Amino acid sequence: MTTAWTMARRAARLNPSTIREILKLTELPGIVSLAGGLPAADGFPVDAMRAATERVLREQPREALQYAASEGYGPLREWVAGELAAQGLTVDAAQVLITTGSQQGLDLVGKVLIDPDSRVAVESPTYLGALQAFAPFEPRFVAVEGDDEGPDPAALTAARGARFLYLLPNFQNPSGRCLSAARRAALADAATAIGLPVVEDNPYGELWFDAPPPPPISARLGDGAVYLGSFSKVLAPGLRLGYVVAPKALYPKLLQAKQAADLHTPGFNQRIVYEVVRDGFLHTHVPAIRARYRTQRDAMRAALARHLPSGCRFNAPAGGMFFWVTLPQGLDATALLPRAVEAGVAYVPGAPFFVGDAEAAHANTLRLSFVTVPAPLIEQGVRALGGVLAEALAAQEATQ
Amino acid sequence: MTTAWTMARRAARLNPSTIREILKLTELPGIVSLAGGLPAADGFPVDAMRAATERVLREQPREALQYAASEGYGPLREWVAGELAAQGLTVDAAQVLITTGSQQGLDLVGKVLIDPDSRVAVESPTYLGALQAFAPFEPRFVAVEGDDEGPDPAALTAARGARFLYLLPNFQNPSGRCLSAARRAALADAATAIGLPVVEDNPYGELWFDAPPPPPISARLGDGAVYLGSFSKVLAPGLRLGYVVAPKALYPKLLQAKQAADLHTPGFNQRIVYEVVRDGFLHTHVPAIRARYRTQRDAMRAALARHLPSGCRFNAPAGGMFFWVTLPQGLDATALLPRAVEAGVAYVPGAPFFVGDAEAAHANTLRLSFVTVPAPLIEQGVRALGGVLAEALAAQEATQ
Numbered sequence: 094m095t096t097a098w099t100m101a102r103r104a105a106r107l108n109p110s111t112i113r114e115i116l117k118l119t120e121l122p123g124i125v126s127l128a129g130g131l132p133a134a135d136g137f138p139v140d141a142m143r144a145a146t147e148r149v150l151r152e153q154p155r156e157a158l159q160y161a162a163s164e165g166y167g168p169l170r171e172w173v174a175g176e177l178a179a180q181g182l183t184v185d186a187a188q189v190l191i192t193t194g195s196q197q198g199l200d201l202v203g204k205v206l207i208d209p210d211s212r213v214a215v216e217s218p219t220y221l222g223a224l225q226a227f228a229p230f231e232p233r234f235v236a237v238e239g240d241d242e243g244p245d246p247a248a249l250t251a252a253r254g255a256r257f258l259y260l261l262p263n264f265q266n267p268s269g270r271c272l273s274a275a276r277r278a279a280l281a282d283a284a285t286a287i288g289l290p291v292v293e294d295n296p297y298g299e300l301w302f303d304a305p306p307p308p309p310i311s312a313r314l315g316d317g318a319v320y321l322g323s324f325s326k327v328l329a330p331g332l333r334l335g336y337v338v339a340p341k342a343l344y345p346k347l348l349q350a351k352q353a354a355d356l357h358t359p360g361f362n363q364r365i366v367y368e369v370v371r372d373g374f375l376h377t378h379v380p381a382i383r384a385r386y387r388t389q390r391d392a393m394r395a396a397l398a399r400h401l402p403s404g405c406r407f408n409a410p411a412g413g414m415f416f417w418v419t420l421p422q423g424l425d426a427t428a429l430l431p432r433a434v435e436a437g438v439a440y441v442p443g444a445p446f447f448v449g450d451a452e453a454a455h456a457n458t459l460r461l462s463f464v465t466v467p468a469p470l471i472e473q474g475v476r477a478l479g480g481v482l483a484e485a486l487a488a489q490e491a492t493q
Numbered sequence: 494m495t496t497a498w499t500m501a502r503r504a505a506r507l508n509p510s511t512i513r514e515i516l517k518l519t520e521l522p523g524i525v526s527l528a529g530g531l532p533a534a535d536g537f538p539v540d541a542m543r544a545a546t547e548r549v550l551r552e553q554p555r556e557a558l559q560y561a562a563s564e565g566y567g568p569l570r571e572w573v574a575g576e577l578a579a580q581g582l583t584v585d586a587a588q589v590l591i592t593t594g595s596q597q598g599l600d601l602v603g604k605v606l607i608d609p610d611s612r613v614a615v616e617s618p619t620y621l622g623a624l625q626a627f628a629p630f631e632p633r634f635v636a637v638e639g640d641d642e643g644p645d646p647a648a649l650t651a652a653r654g655a656r657f658l659y660l661l662p663n664f665q666n667p668s669g670r671c672l673s674a675a676r677r678a679a680l681a682d683a684a685t686a687i688g689l690p691v692v693e694d695n696p697y698g699e700l701w702f703d704a705p706p707p708p709p710i711s712a713r714l715g716d717g718a719v720y721l722g723s724f725s726k727v728l729a730p731g732l733r734l735g736y737v738v739a740p741k742a743l744y745p746k747l748l749q750a751k752q753a754a755d756l757h758t759p760g761f762n763q764r765i766v767y768e769v770v771r772d773g774f775l776h777t778h779v780p781a782i783r784a785r786y787r788t789q790r791d792a793m794r795a796a797l798a799r800h801l802p803s804g805c806r807f808n809a810p811a812g813g814m815f816f817w818v819t820l821p822q823g824l825d826a827t828a829l830l831p832r833a834v835e836a837g838v839a840y841v842p843g844a845p846f847f848v849g850d851a852e853a854a855h856a857n858t859l860r861l862s863f864v865t866v867p868a869p870l871i872e873q874g875v876r877a878l879g880g881v882l883a884e885a886l887a888a889q890e891a892t893q
Contacts, residue, residue, distance in 0.1 A: 097688045097690070098606070098657075098690050098740075098742055098743060099606070099611075099656055100605060100606065100746060101604070101605060101606055101607055101608045101611070101630065101656075102608055103604065103608075104604075104605050104606075104746045104750075107605070107746055107749035107750055107753065108749060109745070109749060129560075131559060131560055132559075134555035134556075134558070134559050135555065137554060137555060137558045137559075139550060139554040139555075139558070142550060142554070142558070143547070143550045143551075146546050146550065147543070147547075150539060150542060150543045150546065151543075154537065154539040154542070155534035155535065155537060155539075156534075156731075157731055158534070158537045158539070158542070158729035158730070158731040158732065159531060159532075159534050159537075159729070159730060159731050160529075160531055160725075160730045160731065161731060192755075193593050193733075193755040193758075193759075194755050194756055196753075196754070196755050196756045197754060197755040200753060200754045200755070204501070204503065204504075204629060205500060205501060205504050205507070206498070206499070206500065206501055206504075207501055208501045208502055208503075211499075211501070222756070225752065225753045226753045226754075228753070229604060229750065229753055230501065256499055256501075257498075288497045290497070290498050325560075329558035329559070329761075330558070330559060330560045331556075331557055331558040331559050331560065331561060331759060331760040331761045332558065332759055332761055333593075333755060333756070333757070333758070333759040340498075342498055343498055345509070346500060346504045346507055349507035349508060349509060349625075350504075350507055350629065352625065353507065353596075353600060353625045353626045353628070353629055354596070354597060354600045354626075354754065355592075355593040355594050355596050355597040355600070355733060355755075356594055356596045356622075356733070357733070358593075358733070359593075359731060359732055359733040359759060359762060360731040361729075361731045361732055361762065362759060362761065362762065
């Protein structure tokens with residue numbers, strides 16, 4: 094008899110990551126990739142990492158290499174609580190759960206909060222990785238419509254009864270938008286009015302170029318919010334280190350889900366990162382990242398203004414890693430991608446960042462990252478993209 | 494309005510880890526803990542780790558600190574395939590998925606294969622961490638009865654139609670038992686006859702004292718098996734590094750579940766471990782662990798023979814980390830634990846390793862680890878345990 098593997102129903106909701114498939118494509122030599130959300134690798138603090146690792150292996154090797162607490166390394170949890178206080182979010186270190194990247198935080202939130210056919214409210218567009226983390230738990234996604242300022246507080250009523258609203262308020266992936274303080278306040282009021290919990294994700298908040306973003310919306314929500322943070326963008330993603338801050342009502346279940354998922358995040362990595370950050374290293378390191386990314390943001394803004402054919406629109410993000418481009422109606426960013434790659438440039442089509450009907454309706458959007466490649470390559474890539482788009486527009490006009 | 498967090502139904506199946514709660518208790522000073530499955534920390538290869546880390550941060554810092562492939566680091570996957578071949582299991586490196594500890598492998602297997610109310614067959618007793626990983630996906634557990642040689646092949650018919658049989662064939666946690674080659678063959682035949690897939694977990698196989706265990710049962714099952722391995726016991730658990738080997742029919746879904754769960758296992762850790770193991774380091778390191786653990790196994794065997802009151806039974810494991818003790822009927826290992834801790838020794842009660850009715854029926858079992866503390870403390874701890882048990886037996890007799 095042949096062995097019969099039977100998949101769980103939820104496995105149908107697991108799908109290849111569009112972005113990761115595109116990233117493979119764009120690793121070909123000669124392609125300027127504006128697709129990935131990869132931090133610039135030559136900005137990684139290798140010397141600080143080396144010194145910290147050396148110290149951990151000299152002073153606390155056995156503790157660093159042994160099994161450890163599922164909650165995370167105590168001093169690192171304290172450090173996180175202190176940092177958040179500086180950003181306007183007062184939490185107790187006991188509410189901090191260290192995770193294996195903030196992607197794991199999303200998975201744990203999904204596991205603990207989402208039942209099949211329960212509703213989860215998301216921005217439109219929203220972060221694809223969150224959709225991928227939540228989808229296996231089989232929710233129905235509800236899109237909250239909005240504008241360049243963020244989700245529309247009045248539109249929140251559509252989310253009444255949802256398990257939570259997932260928000261990425263600072264320099265959102267993919268749209269680049271940052272919610273104003275007023276919008277945060279209005280959204281917090283609207284969510285509180287209908288008893289809607291919020292899951293706030295903040296991987297990019299430290300990457301501001303001109304002024305820090307307003308305090309987290311979680312600061313206005315008390316026990317009505319879960320907050321997720323990450324070391325991936327301010328230190329290095331290859332360490333896989335993030336955290337979840339949860340109210341007392343949720344923390345124990347998230348912790349048990351964490352134990353079931355991987356027992357604990359590598360103590361080795363936690364202790365190294367704590368050694369790196371404990372004495373204020375980020376206060377000099379992060380401004381250097383900001384300066385670099387600001388220059389590249391400016392280069393991309395100039396290149397887009399120069400090379401995009403008329404009819405294309407783009408934002409100018411005040412932080413983070415992404416430009417969001419809207420092409421003239423009728424152009425399909427997914428269909429154009431092979432031609433762009435042929436022309437030497439890659440991007441991520443925007444449609445997968447939308448849920449439901451909105452996905453097809455936004456076939457004419459795409460996301461560009463300005464952090465991975467330096468300014469001259471940004472210019473080269475955007476010029477190539479402009480050429481592909483101009484050609485596609487000309488072909489479109491010819492058939493009309 | 495108060496914010497209403499609604500938990501997913503599966504959250505009711507998430508529970509505090511009995512063992513982790515006990516471990517907290519036993520971290521009190523003066524307690525000889527025979528409870529934890531913690532490898533002896535002074536056997537961690539700190540020098541090799543230091544050299545490997547130094548090399549990785551010198552030669553490939555950017556690659557090690559950047560986002561990486563969800564499948565894992567290519568050379569490490571190749572290395573795993575080579576090691577498994579040496580143990581009699583021929584697999585392609587493309588079948589190897591690197592995980593954040595083998596606990597994550599169990600979580601991914603559960604996510605992809607278990608529907609609510611589907612059946613999952615387990616040994617009796619079985620590994621508690623596997624029950625905790627699978628439980629949130631809401632299976633009904635089916636216990637496969639057996640003897641000191643392992644599960645009874647004839648009893649497998651009770652598991653017909655289950656999503657899979659979970660087996661830990663080498664020096665099982667908690668029972669210490671190791672399946673003979675004949676039993677593996679009979680189980681493989683019985684599983685194949687009813688089309689029952691097998692998930693084989695092998696964290697302890699390298700920790701043999703006299704002779705290596707027989708080849709993995711997966712070697713007899715082809716595409717009918719998933720195999721899980723770990724670096725926690727041969728190197729260090731604080732790195733959180735394990736792997737899943739999956740047939741082609743399952744690999745893509747496990748990979749997508751991995752992406753959703755934490756994107757990828759830290760590339761930093763994968764590259765360090767590869768640098769440690771690539772040139773045969775384990776061929777000298779693991780024999781040293783074996784020698785140390787064998788000595789401690791012998792010490793515990795002698796201490797148990799000396800100090801356990803008559804009526805207690807124990808095995809003598811040929812590898813791994815655990816003795817399994819059966820107390821006279823009427824003694825309850827969970828109820829006795831506080832008295833044992835008072836007397837200066839801790840263990841893990843055996844009941845939680847059973848499912849269904851068998852849990853209460855095995856209240857008189859307990860697990861002892863011989864790897865964390867050295868021989869003199871093993872003697873001291875077992876003597877204290879013997880005293881507590883003798884006292885409990887005397888009290889029992891007095892009331893009869």
